[in-house]
Amino acid sequence: MSVIDIELAMKHLLAEPEDKDLVQSQLDGAEMAAVAYLNRAFFVDQAALDSARASVPAARNQARVAYDTSMVLAAAIEDRFQSCEAMADAQFVFSEALTAATRNARGMVINKAIEAACLLKLGHLFANREEVVTGTIATELPQSSKALLAPYRIGMGV
Template identity: 30%
Template sequence: MKIKVLRHMLVDSNITPSRPGAVVDVDDDIAKELIAQGTAEAASGAKKGDDATDEKAAPAPANKKAPDPKTRVPDMPILALDMVKSHLRVTWPNEDQLIGLYLAAAEGSAASFLNRKVYPDQDALEAAVLAETAGDDPMVVNPEIQAAVLLTVGHLYMNREDTIVGATVAELPRGALALLQPYRVGLGV
């Protein structure tokens, strides 16, 4: 049965995210349940492919496609977009570009704080050294740096403005900077 998606949801056992306005073809029992929940409506004669919002136009689920170069940091791709979306508990694809921007900013911020380039694996590090682009004191990413990047992306995603009104806010004592501090180099003085 064809249904029109009214809000973000998972439409099948493969956990395919669907965006509002998409027309998708699902099992009749699932369609009836989604319509009863108010997350979809019958597509009343719509044929798959007729509508510009057809699910075919949506990107494939993140776990089935190669990373989009727009959502990765070319110099320091230390985290996959899928992992970041999992951390943020985001299952829909329409925020991939925004999350990719936050990921790039978080990875760049971590590298700037560390005063060194960070590479995803030893092969990438060795290639950069051979190409003489590794800079001073390059390193391979570790779980602490990855966690710091995830914390920073989470902060950027949840706090999309410079200010918060009507809320008491406190920085957690073991935040991103505490995770990065042991690996920082070139402090000067």
């Protein structure tokens, strides 16, 4: 579920009511892209942020338990190649779980700059529904969504 209200997104795009499902899907994608770029999650209000942060220790503990269990099972596999592959898979899943928990731990309440960046990305997704555009010249605007997100970015992100 999006942090940004779907009605605001619809107004931003001047979209028709029948486009609401498409807009919601693209809004979710725009927000996910922003979270990946920022390397942190954002939330609708302080209560949602506090709730997400409170869940971090349990999420990390659950990830550790699942990792330990997976490693024990992987070590029991007789074929060395399959055992190593199972260990690598366990490490990947563990890393992804820790990354998700860390994004919540370093989360923030959404602000107008992040909202604007997501709406810019949404506008691009809505206007350009295909990967290839023929017969036009596309130019990225100097005040793009990345410029709006950059001050809130932690680490390298995506």
